[in-house]
Amino acid sequence: MSQNPPTHTEPGPRRPLLARTADRAFFAAAMLVFAAGIALHLAGSRAPSLTVFAIALRWIGLALFLPVALRLRSLLVWTFYAMIAGVVLGLDAPHIAGQLRFLGDLFLRLIRMIVAPLIFGGIVTGIAGHGELKGVGRVALKAILFFEVVTTLGLLLGLVAINLTHAGAGVALPAATQAVAPAAHSETWQQLILNIFPENIAQAVAQNQILQVAIFSLLFGTALATLPESKRAPLVTVLQSLTDTMFRMTKMIMVVAPLAAGAAMAYTISTSGLALLASLAKLAVTYYGALAAFILLVLAPILVAGRISVRRFAAAIGEPAAIGFATTSSEAALPLAMERLEEFGVPRWIVSFVVPTGYSFNMTGSSVYLTMAAIFAAQAAGIHLSLGEQLIMLATLMLTSKGVAGVPRATLVVLMASAADLHIPSSAILVLLGIDTLMDMGRSAMNVIGNCMAAVVVARWEGELGSPAQTA
Template identity: 40%
Template sequence: MILGIVVGHVIHTQFDHPGDIGHYFGLLATIFLTMIKMIISPLVISTLIAGIAHMGTGGAVGRVGGKSLLWFVCASFVSLSLGWLMVTIFQPGIGEVIERMGADALKSDAAASALDTGIKTMSIDTFVSHVIPTSIVDVLAKNEILPVVFFSVFFGVGLAAIGDKGLPLLHGIEIISQVMLKVTGYVMVMAAPGVFGAMVAIIAKNGIEAVIPLARFMGEFYFTMAALWVLMILVGFLILGPRITKLISLMLTPVSTAFATASSEAAFPKVLEGLERFGVSKRIASFVLPLGYSFNLDGSMLYCTFAALFIAQATHTVPPVSQQFIMLLVFMITSKGIAGVPRASLVVIAASMAGFGIPVAGMAMILGVDAFLDMGRSATNVVGNSLAASVVAKWESELGESLPEGADLDAVPAE
């Protein structure tokens, strides 16, 4: 990002027609965004079917699983709604410079119209009629995410319902899912060149002043994320009482790890250890935490609405409020199908927002700062999942006393 700013500034100040030169660097971002579109449908259909089928065969639909999923859905809705509320109040996509960048994105999107996903307008009627596919092959070919999700949910439930007879097929789908996660990792190798190209194109075209609205966007998002943290801690205090401070202290190391690496997965072992030290039973911790990593991405949910509507504001494509509420539900559903994907929020945003008339190419505006935002999202996901496991343990009366500092976890008997 920094190198892109420097190179873009040099091009803007030292060359004639800097926008034309920056355009060629912008092709790196176009390649990255196009590759993301390439993986969306196979990634979502394989991971979502496997995840839903496992919920049935793995017993996660029982009492603990039901309570966990209730918490996850409520937490996701709160995160999405908070992101929607704050981006509507702050209006980070409004301003001369950022709107000029948005106009450039619209031109780029028009050139790549053949790659658009979804439909261009959305209402309750069109949503209902569009979400049910007449042919899964057709919607996969067109990369239409809503009907793909609808089919995946039904297929996953049906696969779980037939029990052991479906295990060979489930195993095959899991292999496809693992392959797609690997492919996604390869695609994300293009993230760094894509960020560089996006920043060069933006700065070369608009000058160094383009950094200011992006810095404002980052600051307002982190403020919103801080508000979510306060809300989560407050809810934790209401349920767990003063012990919430002990949980926070135990999570400082995994939260720092997630922030530094921009990966909540990297912090997983330390989160699990911290939960057991907090007194969460091994049974609850080992069940709720992995489920939470798939279904409880509070930081990512917050970012989806904030970033999508930021792009919509900058490109003058803000959908009506009724469609925005539908978009929140779509984000909630599509996010559940790509657990463990690096920079998963980019895939969710690309998969969902085009169906509401928001240009996917507008994501080029946020690519340059997404790495820094991903650090905060990952840390927030860790906080949300540690709180979820602790609350479910409390509800199940499986929250014991915290272990003293330095106590050996292996000495604690398993349930």
């Protein structure tokens, strides 16, 4: 266990059964009324007289949910409520919602501000302060092995899912005159390795190159660990205080997370609308169905095999995953995820090394989508791919996806980079832009879950997984 793990204020005493039952009833009623309001909105184009009734139902559903959110005092519940409020605002007040994007961007800036010092302090104090120098190499290899196995299974599952539903068949492609975004250039494996190492640590921090910061921290911590105790101790003490301060700052920033999530959702709905997202609903259903299968067939069995409580793990990563889902950024959930993992019993030095590594090597949620999106684009373009060609596509995507997990809309970058090699027209990939935000929610949440799970599994693999931290 790490020293002085960050504390987490739990809710008060367990509430009476009657109160919990009332909360469930209010929540169920709120969701039913809200869903009815959304359904009537979708039918509004055929029956304009339903518009006022639909608006009333959405706001009534929002009002019914409010007492539950206020009583539960949970970041997860508040984030979910803010997302629902964002949908309502985006539909019913799009002009206002369209101005709220800056709140989400502000939250992401605050998160990026603390990521580099948090990772630097965590890795250096873990290596130099806890004598874990010999274990770093083993942890690195085990983490990369975990990421490779899990993402490969995700790619295979996405391939199977899209071949079962044929969601891309019959999709109308954009006009040929539409501007096509330039494709990114695929990097060689030598360039990928070279880009892991920073040539300027200040530049790496400024560009938010998480893996480069982690590599610098690893080397710095290793060098510091080789110094005599008298020279090492003062700096380790300072860096330990820095890390603890960053965790405290995380708590402060997370107070505004629900507001940022709601603003991001409101902006998305106001600009894209529900009708545009509904046009690609079959692909969305296929993807989220595949994610559910991935959790049940891949992730849950790994936790069971590692003798890790599935229920306790789900409770620990629920809030970080919700933040990733709402903000469509797994990076936004990084500080809170690191804090929850320490509370779960993962040593800080393992958390601080495995989780940042995952931001370049792990695309758990994105891997399920990558092959699915590529086959969808091929189906939309009327291209029939044999099983052998699909397996070659899988191998190509496996290689081109490395090193871009932290890039916004990384899957579109990978698909554009691989389009020429896969003989898929860029216009077919552009079809995915209409639904990419909705899909990116699931991708980001699953990437957060995958990174957290890797840290827990590696800690168990190393025999370092302790008991949950006792909270105040």
